[in-house]
Amino acid sequence: MTEVAWGAEAWSEVRASLDRCIKCTVCETACPVAAVTELFPGPKTVGPQAERFRTGGHSPDLSVDYCSGCGICSRVCPQEVRIAELNSRARSELKRERGAPLRDQLVARPGLLGRAGRPVAPLFNWAMANSLIRWAGERTVGIHRKAPVPRSTTRTFSYWVGHHVGTRSARRVVYFHGCSTQWYEPYVGQKVTAILEHNGFQVVIPKQDCCGLPLQSNGLFPAARKAVTKLARQLVPDGTGDLPVISSSTSCGLMLKREAREILGADSPELRSVSARTYDIFEFLLELHQRGELRTDFKPVPLTVAYHAPCQQQNQLIGKPALEILRLIPGLRLVELDRSCCGIAGTYGVKREKYEIAMRVGEPLFADIQAEGPDLVACDSETCRWQISAATGATSVHPLEILHRAYGGS
């Protein structure tokens, strides 16, 4: 077994990987941002190349701020140079030197916005749909007036958990639901719970806060490190230290699996333990199925569904397990959307100066969706779903919502 490094050692491995760069430029050809804007010269140029000049607290190159952090460069690199990880670090150094704008501080804290929006959800949702307010928001805060924003909800997921009577079972899993389920899409968490219970699991849902991913992608590393270390502690309530940790938010799952280690250089005993036990919901279900343990009492779902595998899901390097599971559902017409990135990359595409770039990145995907005209678009990442719906008008769902429907849910 290959040992994974943690803490400072993990980061020094990432940094050392730049010595393997042979300047082949494969990453530049695959970068979806460099393909659409002159403002970003490409992952190799700002990464393995500029990195050597980043000494003594000086960032020689500001264009690294235009990296969206989608991670495609690291995936296509034949030499295993951790390009995206290097560039994430470089972005955070830039923020440290120059300070992060209020806007970045805000979008990096979904819990803050969620908490603020919840008590006045109808008002919040109205305000977000009001073009005058959005225009003012763009001018003052720098969030693009057309950028997709989620709808706030008055009942959080943890409110539902408090009233839910779960099944008891000897087979237990821990559920890591993430912020968007908590504040914006509690029904996703309810369906995850239902699917797991239907398959005979008792679902342990500890109280949990943000994983720190938006902080990380906005370059606010110390706060991100604190967040993910705290989350890892929350995810090991007594007696659950060896259970699988199931994630339904693909980017937050990746944070626990790898980014906390490779990008943030975070480390704690709980984090190591949780990281090795974290599963994407469909990765977990597919393993069940491969052992013959997944219930397949599916009702037909007579719909055309176009599936987009988001970047952060692909970065887990587990293939497309959602596709494999959805293929089992009778009556479902499944179309695999064969495009790399929708452009949003977490909070990148909501920013005033990056919105247009993000839309251009997503154009081929949007065009395919419009040409296909499916009943639903399925995508594992919440921010990508919001982006896809805003750009195409299509209704987008988490693929597990389709599975839930096949199990007889509504």
Add this chain to the structure above:
Amino acid sequence: MGTDAVVLGAGTAGMVAALRLAAAGASVLVLAEGEGGLPLAPAQMDVLGYRPQLVLDPLAELGGFLESRPDHPYRLVEADEVAASLEWFLELSAPLGYVGSPHINRLQPTALGALRPTCLVPQTMAAGDLSGGGSVLVVGLRGFRDFHAPLLAENLALANPPSGAEIRARSVEVSLLGDPRDLRPQLLARRLEERPVLAELGREIRSRLEQEELVGVPAVLGLERSHEVWQRLQDLVGRPVFEIPTPPPSQPGQRLQQHLFRALRRLGGEVRLGARASGYRASGDRLEAVRVVTAAREVEIPADSFVLATGGIGTGGITAGSDGELREEVFGARVSRGGAPDEPLVEYLATQPLDRLGVEVDDQQRPLGAGGEPLFENLWAAGATLAGAEPWREKSGEGISLATGFRAARLAGGVRA
């Protein structure tokens, strides 16, 4: 629902093997640490260019070549199967309009203006066969630093095709997109898919054209719609237009790679990039599963048959330690270093034994273990990872990958459980 065949490597060899297996009905998973040579290479399919003298009919000369090079990977494939693999490729790549024959070496200009022998080229390069001479206007783009038109034209005019025909060449440089300081090829390719940008290029070229019969442009004529872009530019210019490969990255290489990836997906196969194979599980001489590194942990992927197409030393299929020891990374297969370990590495650019390093295989393309017997009954190797070739000298890279990938799929298909 398990996987029938796992292919390691997403270069030409791996993709050919995967596509052949998938077309025969197998469920195929390609695992690759990253992309292979394709997005960097000119996407011209060489078979055999020099032995060492210029080869005119690659297929006919293969036998004679093997007499002088009995350890060459072409020994593994009958000439008929080499031809069949190229035929199949022509059919598969019809949407990119590949043309050519394994019996004829075309002579296409390189980015430096040398003439290079190759067999199959995409439609966008077809008019660039200068074996019969011709007069060419070479078009450079200001700000695109990877393509030096004056140098190219100057060298082209010095080239001597064996036909004895004369090549005349002149260069012009045009400004596009407001003359930015640094034009990158992928951005150029995308912008040229926009009609007004292409029209501007067409106008510029037309106004500079004199008596030239042909127009050579850097290979940046679009990405997904290259065929359309090329056709339209040709109409605008009024002469045959052909693309000349640029130094890496290569747009024609990317187009071909996208095409192969898509074709595999259409057959129900999957390419998983970023997934490095780190080891295996076997029982006796049967390979049961490969181990792969995911974001959180290593996992095992079981299959019935396996193809090793991890490339050579450039893409990490084979690594060299600081002690000079060579290793095949996944299975520890025996690696030939082409000569005695202490043989001195002499003259710069001269032939040296290390050039031919690679994995040793039996006549069934099965990698050998330390004792010289096949490692596993259900593992086959293909492409640049095989020992014995000097592709850059012979001009044989893609041909070896095509032919051995094609055959590996046939051999692997035979053992489906």
